[in-house]
C-alpha cells in the first residue's frame with residue numbers, strides 16, 4: 267500500500283495529507299493514446315508465463331485496470347467490457363507484493379482489502395508439480411470475481427453468463443498487454459477455497475479467472 271500511495275502522490279493524484287492513513291489509492295487518468303492498432307494487438311497476443319520481477323508503474327496499473335473493466339461512458343457508468351444484461355457482475359481484484367486491492371471503476375481507484383503478499387492463493391491448490399507457481403513471480407495479478415447476485419436470477423445459464431463476462435474482461439487485459447508490450451496469460455487455476463477465505467467472498471461471489479501482468483524479461 268505504501269509504495270502505491272507514494273506513487274500516487276508523486277503522480278499528483280493525491281496530496282501527502284490525503285495519502286496519510288488512506289486505504290484508497292487514486293489512479294492517474296488512463297492514457298487513451300498508447301498502444302498499437304487492434305489488428306497488431308491481435309497478431310501479437312500470446313500467453314506468457316515469465317516476466318521481469320519489476321513492479322508495474324502506477325500508469326501501467328491504471329491503464330490495465332481501466333482496459334480490463336473501467337468506465338468508458340461516465341454519463342451512463344458503462345464499462346470497457348460488456349456484461350450480460352449490463353449487470354456489471356465482474357469485480358477486479360489486484361494482487362501485488364504489497365497487498366490485495368479492489369478496483370473501484372466509478373472512482374478509478376484501488377481500495378485496500380488485505381495487506382501483504384497473497385499471490386500464493388492464486389498458484390492453485392498445493393500439488394507436487396507446482397506448475398502454476400510462476401504466477402507468484404508476476405508483480406501484478408488481476409483476479410476476476412463474478413457477483414452472481416447482480417443477475418437477480420438463478421440457474422446454470424446465469425453461471426455461464428458470469429463465465430462469459432469474466433472471459434471478456436480477461437481478453438481486454440490480454441489485448442491491452444499485447445498492444446503495449448506487457449506479458450500476461452489468462453488463468454483459471456487458483457486455490458478457490460483460499461481465495462474465498464482471504465477475500466471474505468459470499469456464496470454468490472465466484473472467482474473465475476485471473477491474469478498475471480508484468481514487463482518482459484530483459
Ligand SMILES: Cc1cc2nc3c(=O)[nH]c(=O)nc-3n(C[C@H](O)[C@H](O)[C@H](O)COP(=O)(O)O)c2cc1C
Nearest residue numbers: 311312313314315398433451452453454455456475
Ligand atoms: C479459460 C482459460 C483458462 C486458462 N487457464 C490457464 C491456467 O490455469 N494456467 C495456465 O498456465 N494457462 C491457462 N490458460 C492459458 C492457455 O493454456 C493458453 O491460452 C493456451 O495454451 C493457448 O496459448 P496462447 O494463449 O498463447 O494462444 C487458460 C486459458 C483460458 C482461455
